[in-house]
Amino acid sequence: MTRTGMKRREFLRAAGAGALLAAAWADDLAAADEPQPPAPGKDDDLNIAFVGIGTQGRVLLASNCLKMADQRLRIRAICDIWGVRREAGVRLVRKYGHEARGYEDYREMLAGEKDLDAVIIATPDWTHAEIAVACLKAGKHVYCEKEMSNTLEGARSMVRAARQTGKLLQIGHQRRSNPRYLTALEYVRTHRALGRITNAYGQWNRFRGLRVPAPAAAAMPNAATIARHGYPGVEHLLNWRWYKRYSGGPIADLGSHQVDVFNWFLRAAPRAISAMSWRDPAQPSEWYTSVNAMYEWATTQAGREQIVQGFYQLLNTSSHGGYFETLIGDEGSMNLREFDGRMGLRREENVVVPDFERELDQWCVKNIKGFTTRLDGTISVKVPSGEESGRIYPLPFDPRNDRPVHWAHLVNFFSAVRNPKNVKLNCPADEGYHSAVSVLRVNDCLAAGGGRLEIKPEEYVVS
Ligand SMILES: NC(=O)c1ccc[n+]([C@@H]2O[C@H](COP(=O)([O-])OP(=O)(O)OC[C@H]3O[C@@H](n4cnc5c(N)ncnc54)[C@H](O)[C@@H]3O)[C@@H](O)[C@H]2O)c1
Structure with missing residues (x-):
């Protein structure tokens, strides 16, 4: 039995109702299996949270962030209004040594997780402005998936919030870092x-x-x-x-x-x-x-x-x-x-x-x-x-650069969070x-x- 197969089966057994999502998660889990990053816990780890753990949230988490050993990420929270997805996400990251908690509402997450450095948002477009603005105003850096917003008014509010708070807002046009x-x-x-x-x-x-x-x-x-x-x-x-x-x-x-x-x-x-x-x-x-x-x-x-x-x-x-x-x-x-x-x-x-x-x-x-x-x-x-x-x-x-297509954009974001004076975002709010x-x-x-x-x-x- 391969190590990958073993891990997937263990996960499915633990997942209960979430096992029904197995097919959707299977590829990401396989992708997340190797290499195993060291358990988080160093002082200079970046504390991050995910809001929206659907198709794209899973890709950003399982195919990218869980494998970025050198980025020293500590995943503290998974927020999704869909309970089965949220719980599956929490189980997955805990399996990789992250002490994450699950939240249904991003407001409760911001209230409960004071130490977050950054939030990754992969919810439907119409929620981006509200969630991103709240996260920025709570002092978090934000990586927000495209489309920035489904309205120009919403997109403008995001630009203004980034400016007013001085926090970073990277928009998920990942080709800019490819x-x-x-x-x-x-x-x-x-x-x-x-x-x-x-x-x-x-x-x-x-x-x-x-x-x-x-x-x-x-x-x-x-x-x-x-x-x-x-x-x-x-x-x-x-x-x-x-x-x-x-x-x-x-x-x-x-x-x-x-x-x-x-x-x-x-x-x-x-x-x-x-x-x-x-x-x-x-x-x-x-x-x-x-x-x-x-x-x-x-x-x-x-x-x-x-x-x-x-x-x-x-x-x-x-x-x-x-x-x-x-x-x-x-x-x-x-x-x-x-x-x-x-x-x-x-x-x-x-x-x-x-x-x-x-x-x-x-x-x-x-x-x-x-x-x-x-x-x-x-x-x-x-x-x-x-x-x-x-x-x-x-x-x-x-060919050594041939990582998943969102990898370099996320790394650009984390590098800018760590070193804002020297690293510029590749797709800032403007x-x-x-x-x-x-x-x-x-x-x-x-x-x-x-x-x-x-x-x-x-x-x-x-x-
Ligand atoms: N950059 C890319 O290549 C790329 C690719 C696909 C999708 N996306 C973007 O990612 C975002 C998500 O797309 P998707 O395909 O994953 O959608 P999806 O429907 O698969 O997932 C969205 C998730 O967000 C959750 N959600 C909805 N409203 C919420 C709220 N208010 N708070 C918390 N969770 C909430 C849903 O329950 C669901 O799990 C979209 O903005 C989309 O445009 C980007």
């Missing part, structure tokens, strides 16, 4: 590998919107408890993304990650949007099923103003092409992807070959099995790829707010018929 994206950014910014960037294209296509089925009877949340927290029934709690009251819709849920990448790479936020959407009656969501949004950024590149046009597509009817972001310039283009090594740089066939490209070519020859040089002496070699021409390279990446404006205004644009909607610079400023 080593793959940071490598890509270096090629774009330092080497100007794309030349003059003129276009951005992104998509998130998936087959059917995420719809969560009801759990077995014994694992159901308590109806009176969830009603007290604003959910009239379990359907609303499970499928909050499908309701306008709780979410900013698919463009906020998925598109925010990707539009945030464009804002970050372009060092600008959109100045105009137009959009079209479509609602599939077969998918009973209050939101649209698919949306196509056009964006316009006024950027400064090499000291000159440059308009960048963007197209963003989101489908809930087909997973065609999956999800990625592409930046296109007059010398090259680049594909960005969160999970795998399909990130690539394409250089136009006829552009001058600068030093960085020669070095990249040599790195690829040395490090990538079967890679045939794209440069032949001083002569460039065309890579046939349908009608696309040019020289295509994978970007250099150190940046998160720019992304919130960029996606939530798409909904306003659609409500007004989809025509060009100008976003004034002052809309991005929180006073």
Whole structure:
């Protein structure tokens, strides 16, 4: 019997009704099994709490925080209004040596856990502003999942609370810390590998919107408890993304990650949007099923103003092409992807070959099995790829950095909490707010018929 199998079985036996959640937790538990971090308890450990231990809370906890031995985290509290989940979370972290307590209400948690340094929030979007503001005002640093809020008013209150309290607020746009994206950014910014960037294209296509089925009877949340927290029934709690009251819709849920990448790479936020959407009656969501949004950024590149046009597509009817972001310039283009090594740089066939490209070519020859040089002496070699021409390279990446995708963003947060003078957050509140404006205004644009909607610079400023 493997050690992993043994641990999982022990956990399930102890879990009682929570065992019904076994399937959902199984992968995370396996992921959390190795390596076993040392038992917490040193004076300089960071005391942290989780609010919301659903799908994403579990990922942040089990696949990330429980394995970060070098971050010296002490998990003190697990808060969730859903009792079975909360108890399963508490059991899991106790098994790893953390003396955590469970709370149904974040207010009781803040009252009962005076020593907390930081809170990680992974509840539905409509609760972020209230919970994050309360945590900041209680003197805690906050890592809050995207979308920052389902309303701009809520997002602004978070920015203000972070400013007023001087506490850190990291928004969970984790690509901003992803080593793959940071490598890509270096090629774009330092080497100007794309030349003059003129276009951005992104998509998130998936087959059917995420719809969560009801759990077995014994694992159901308590109806009176969830009603007290604003959910009239379990359907609303499970499928909050499908309701306008709780979410900013698919463009906020998925598109925010990707539009945030464009804002970050372009060092600008959109100045105009137009959009079209479509609602599939077969998918009973209050939101649209698919949306196509056009964006316009006024950027400064090499000291000159440059308009960048963007197209963003989101489908809930087909997973065609999956999800990625592409930046296109007059010398090259680049594909960005969160999970795998399909990130690539394409250089136009006829552009001058600068030093960085020669070095990249040599790195690829040395490090990538079967890679045939794209440069032949001083002569460039065309890579046939349908009608696309040019020289295509994978970007250099150190496999030792290939951690779960939220890892580096959490580490950036914990490092900033420990050392705020020297470590800057990769997605502080103001940046998160720019992304919130960029996606939530798409909904306003659609409500007004989809025509060009100008976003004034002052809309991005929180006073
Ligand atoms: N960064 C990413 O890649 C990523 C991926 C998925 C989800 N998310 C974000 O994480 C958040 C959670 O999404 P999810 O998919 O885990 O949702 P989920 O429905 O699976 O989990 C939400 C959990 O929060 C609990 N909850 C609801 N209201 C609460 C309250 N007032 N107090 C305490 N607990 C409460 C629910 O009981 C549930 O366990 C969302 O903001 C989502 O956008 C981010």
